[in-house]
Amino acid sequence: MYKIVSKKSLNATVTQMEIEAPLVANKAKPGQFIILRVDEEGERIPLTVAGTDPEKGTVKIIFQIVGGTTEKLNHKAEGECLQDFVGPLGVATHTEGIKKVCIVGGGVGCAIAMPVAQEFHRLGANVTSIIGFRSKDILILEDEFKACSDKLYVMTDDGSYGQHGNVTVPLKEMLENGETFDEIITIGPLIMMKFVVATAKPYNIPVTVSMNPIMIDGTGMCGGCRLTLNQDGKKVTKFACVDGPDFNGYEVDFDEAMSRNRMYMDFERHAYEEACNLFKKEA
Amino acid sequence: MAIIPNKHEMPTQEPSVRAHNFSEVALGYTAEIAVEEAQRCLNCKNQPCVSGCPVNIHIPEFIAQVKEGNFEEAYKIISTTSSLPAVCGRVCPQESQCESKCTLGIKFEPVGIGRLERFVADYHNENNKEQPPVPAPNGHKVAIVGSGPSGLTCAGDLAKKGYKVTVYEALHTAGGVLVYGIPEFRLPKKIVAKEVETLKALGVDVETNVVIGKTLTIDELFEMGYEAVFVGSGAGLPRFMNIPGEAYKGVYSANEFLTRSNLMKAYKEDPVTPIMKGGKVAVVGGGNVAMDAARTALRLGAEKVYIVYRRSMEELPARKEEVEHAKEEGIDFRLLNNPVEILGYNNPDDPRDPKNGFVTGIKCVKMELGEPDASGRRRPVEIKGSEFVLDVDAVIMSIGTSPNPLIKNTTKGLDVNDHGGIIVNEDGLTSRDAVYAGGDAVTGAATVISAMGAGKLAAKSIDEYLSKR
Numbered sequence: 001m002y003k004i005v006s007k008k009s010l011n012a013t014v015t016q017m018e019i020e021a022p023l024v025a026n027k028a029k030p031g032q033f034i035i036l037r038v039d040e041e042g043e044r045i046p047l048t049v050a051g052t053d054p055e056k057g058t059v060k061i062i063f064q065i066v067g068g069t070t071e072k073l074n075h076k077a078e079g080e081c082l083q084d085f086v087g088p089l090g091v092a093t094h095t096e097g098i099k100k101v102c103i104v105g106g107g108v109g110c111a112i113a114m115p116v117a118q119e120f121h122r123l124g125a126n127v128t129s130i131i132g133f134r135s136k137d138i139l140i141l142e143d144e145f146k147a148c149s150d151k152l153y154v155m156t157d158d159g160s161y162g163q164h165g166n167v168t169v170p171l172k173e174m175l176e177n178g179e180t181f182d183e184i185i186t187i188g189p190l191i192m193m194k195f196v197v198a199t200a201k202p203y204n205i206p207v208t209v210s211m212n213p214i215m216i217d218g219t220g221m222c223g224g225c226r227l228t229l230n231q232d233g234k235k236v237t238k239f240a241c242v243d244g245p246d247f248n249g250y251e252v253d254f255d256e257a258m259s260r261n262r263m264y265m266d267f268e269r270h271a272y273e274e275a276c277n278l279f280k281k282e283a
Numbered sequence: 284m285a286i287i288p289n290k291h292e293m294p295t296q297e298p299s300v301r302a303h304n305f306s307e308v309a310l311g312y313t314a315e316i317a318v319e320e321a322q323r324c325l326n327c328k329n330q331p332c333v334s335g336c337p338v339n340i341h342i343p344e345f346i347a348q349v350k351e352g353n354f355e356e357a358y359k360i361i362s363t364t365s366s367l368p369a370v371c372g373r374v375c376p377q378e379s380q381c382e383s384k385c386t387l388g389i390k391f392e393p394v395g396i397g398r399l400e401r402f403v404a405d406y407h408n409e410n411n412k413e414q415p416p417v418p419a420p421n422g423h424k425v426a427i428v429g430s431g432p433s434g435l436t437c438a439g440d441l442a443k444k445g446y447k448v449t450v451y452e453a454l455h456t457a458g459g460v461l462v463y464g465i466p467e468f469r470l471p472k473k474i475v476a477k478e479v480e481t482l483k484a485l486g487v488d489v490e491t492n493v494v495i496g497k498t499l500t501i502d503e504l505f506e507m508g509y510e511a512v513f514v515g516s517g518a519g520l521p522r523f524m525n526i527p528g529e530a531y532k533g534v535y536s537a538n539e540f541l542t543r544s545n546l547m548k549a550y551k552e553d554p555v556t557p558i559m560k561g562g563k564v565a566v567v568g569g570g571n572v573a574m575d576a577a578r579t580a581l582r583l584g585a586e587k588v589y590i591v592y593r594r595s596m597e598e599l600p601a602r603k604e605e606v607e608h609a610k611e612e613g614i615d616f617r618l619l620n621n622p623v624e625i626l627g628y629n630n631p632d633d634p635r636d637p638k639n640g641f642v643t644g645i646k647c648v649k650m651e652l653g654e655p656d657a658s659g660r661r662r663p664v665e666i667k668g669s670e671f672v673l674d675v676d677a678v679i680m681s682i683g684t685s686p687n688p689l690i691k692n693t694t695k696g697l698d699v700n701d702h703g704g705i706i707v708n709e710d711g712l713t714s715r716d717a718v719y720a721g722g723d724a725v726t727g728a729a730t731v732i733s734a735m736g737a738g739k740l741a742a743k744s745i746d747e748y749l750s751k752r
Binding site for chain 1: 491520688
C-alpha cells in the first residue's frame with residue numbers, strides 16, 4: 001500500500017498529493033508517469049509525475065477531478081493509502097543539448113510542465129514559460145514557474161488574470177519578433193498542443209508534445225495508448241506508454257488522438273456522476 | 284475387461300446458457316467419472332505420455348493412484364514436477380502433448396490425462412487444508428521477473444529446493460497471462476490465486492507493481508543480492524495489420540480487450556473500467572487468444588461475433604476443443620477472409636457528431652490456398668475483386684505480439700534475435716552471466732505449458748549454477 005503523505009488543493013478541481021513510493025521516487029525523471037489504483041476494485045489511471053523527493057521516498061502527483069476515479073482519489077485523506085502505485089513509466093523528457101527552451105503548459109498540463117521547466121532550470125538552460133488557464137480561479141503553480149523561469153507569461157482565456165488570450169499569443173509574438181528556441185515543449189489539452197505546433201511550424205523550431213491517451217497496463221502490453229505518427233509520408237503506429245509520452249509534435253496525428261480520447265466519454269460521465277452521488281449520500 | 288473406446292465426456296455448461304455468463308464452461312469430472320477414466324489407462328512400461336509432457340509429469344503413476352481413489356497421493360505425484368496442476372489441467376493442449384502419445388490413442392481415444400489432472404488438482408484444492416512443509420533455506424537468493432506461467436514454475440521449483448525467491452510483477456495482480464489474458468470461463472481467477480498462494484506458502488515473495496526495466500533494472504537486482512535472475516516477462520506489444528482504419532474507436536488489440544475484461548473485471552455489472560459491450564464484433568485471427576476474445580465478446584452481450592481468419596479451418600491454430608466450444612456457442616467462422624480496411628463513421632456536416640470515428644464495418648477480401656509457405660502451411664492468396672464488407676461495431680485484432688523492449692533496453696549485454704526475443708542456450712541461459720530467460724519473452728507467443736517447461740529448465744540450470752558456488 002502506498003501512503004498519502006500530504007494533500008493540498010491547488011484549486012477547486014485540482015489536487016496535489018505526495019505519495020510514499022520509494023522505488024519510484026528513486027527513479028522517476030521529468031516527463032515520466034505512474035499508474036495508480038485507488039482501491040481494490042479500482043481502475044488503473046496514468047498520472048504524470050509532478051516531482052519527487054528521493055530522500056523522503058515520495059512522489060508528487062497533481063490531478064484534475066474529471067471522472068469517477070479522480071473523484072474517489074480526491075476523497076482520500078492524508079495518511080490514507082492507495083492500493084497500487086507503479087512506475088516510473090514512459091521515457092523521460094530529453095534535455096540533452098537544449099540551452100534555450102520554451103515550455104508551454106495549459107491547465108492541469110502545467111503540473112506536468114512544471115518539473116520539466118524545473119529540470120531545464122537546474123541544468124542551466126534559459127527557460128521561457130507560458131502557462132495558460134481558462135480564468136484566474138483555476139490558476140495553479142504560478143510561484144513555482146516564476147522560480148524556475150527566466151521569463152514567464154501567464155495567460156487567461158477570459159483576461160481575468162495575467163494577459164488576455166491563449167498560450168499561442170505570446171509564443172507567436174516572440175517568434176515574430178525573431179526570438180528563437182532550441183526546442184518548444186508543450187503539455188496540455190490536445191487542441192492546445194496542436195495549435196502550439198501550428199504556431200511554431202513556420203519557424204522550424206522543434207516541438208515536443210506530451211501525449212495523454214487512454215491507457216491500461218502502461219507497460220507495453222495492451223496497445224490501447226497507440227497513436228499515429230506521420231514520418232516522412234509514412235504512417236507509423238507508436239505506443240505512448242513505452243515509446244512516449246513525449247513525441248515530435250510535427251509527426252503526431254492530433255485529430256485521431258482527440259477522437260480516440262473521446263471513446264468512453266459517455267461511460268466516464270456516468271461513472272463521475274455515480275461517484276459524486278455516492279459521496280453525496282455518504283456526506 | 285473390455286476397453287472403453289472413448290474418453291469419459293467432460294460435463295459442461297449448456298452452450299445456450301454459458302454464452303451469457305462468465306462461469307467456467309467445463310465443470311470437471313466427478314470422483315466416480317475420474318476413477319472410471321483412470322481405469323482406461325494401460326499403465327504402459329515405456330510411458331510414452333510422459334515424453335509428451337513439457338514438464339514430465341509422472342502420468343501413469345498419478346493415474347494409478349486415481350484408479351485406487353487415492354486422490355491426495357495422486358496430487359503429490361503431480362506436484363513433484365508441476366507447480367500449477369489446476370491451471371495445466373485446464374489450458375494445456377493435451378491433444379498435441381501427453382494424450383497424443385497415449386498407446387490407447389492408437390486404436391481408440393487416448394486417456395483423458397488433462398481432465399484427470401484437473402480433477403486431482405481441484406480435489407486437492409478443495410479438500411486439503413495442510414500447508415506444504417517449508418523447505419530448509421539453502422541461503423541463495425533468486426529473482427524472477429514476471430509472475431506468469433514460466434515465472435511461477437521457476438519460482439516453485441527453486442523454492443522447493445530451499446532458494447529464497449522473489450517474483451516481481453509489473454501489474455497489480457500476480458499470474459501474468461493467466462490473469463489478464465485467459466478468461467474466467469476457461470480459467471477461474473480464484474484457481475490462479477490459489478496456485479499463487481501455494482507458492483507463497485513455500486516461502487516465495489511476490490512483489491506486485493514493480494516493472495523490471497523501469498522501477499528496478501536487472502543489474503540492480505544483482506546489487507540487491509540476488510545471485511541469479513530468471514526473465515519470464517512474457518510477450519509484449521500487440522501487432523496490428525497496418526491497414527487503414529485501425530485507429531477508429533472500437534478497434535482493440537486482443538490484449539487490450541481481454542485485459543479490460545479479465546484483469547480489470549469490465550465483464551462485471553457496473554464496472555469501473557469501460558469496455559464496448561453488445562453490437563457486432565469481428566475478431567481477426569485464429570489462435571487461442573482469438574477464441575478467448577470472441578467468446579468474451581459474446582458473453583459481454585454481442586449479438587453477432589465473427590472470427591475472421593485468412594486461412595482455412597485446417598490451418599487454424601487454436602485448440603480443437605476451444606474451436607468446438609466457440610462454434611457451439613454460435614461464433615460465426617469466416618474462414619479464408621482477410622481484412623483489408625476497417626471502416627468508420629464520419630459525418631462531414633457535423634464534426635461534433637458523437638458517432639464520428641467509431642467503427643462501422645470491416646472490409647475483407649476472400650482468399651484461396653496456394654503453395655505451402657515457410658511454416659509448412661498453405662499460403663493464402665487473394666481472390667481479386669472479391670472484397671466485401673461485414674457490418675460490425677468493434678474489431679479485435681488477435682494476430683500476435685512482438686516482444687516488450689523494456690528489459691532489452693535497460694540490460695547491457697543481453698542479446699536478442701531479429702524479432703526481439705531474448706536469446707538463450709539449451710540451459711535457458713542468456714548472453715548475460717546468471718541471467719536466464721524463458722516463455723514468450725524468448726519464443727514469442729506460445730502456450731502456457733511450453734512457458735512452464737522453460738521455467739522448469741531454467742530452475743534446474745539455476746540450481747546447478749548456484750550449487751557450484
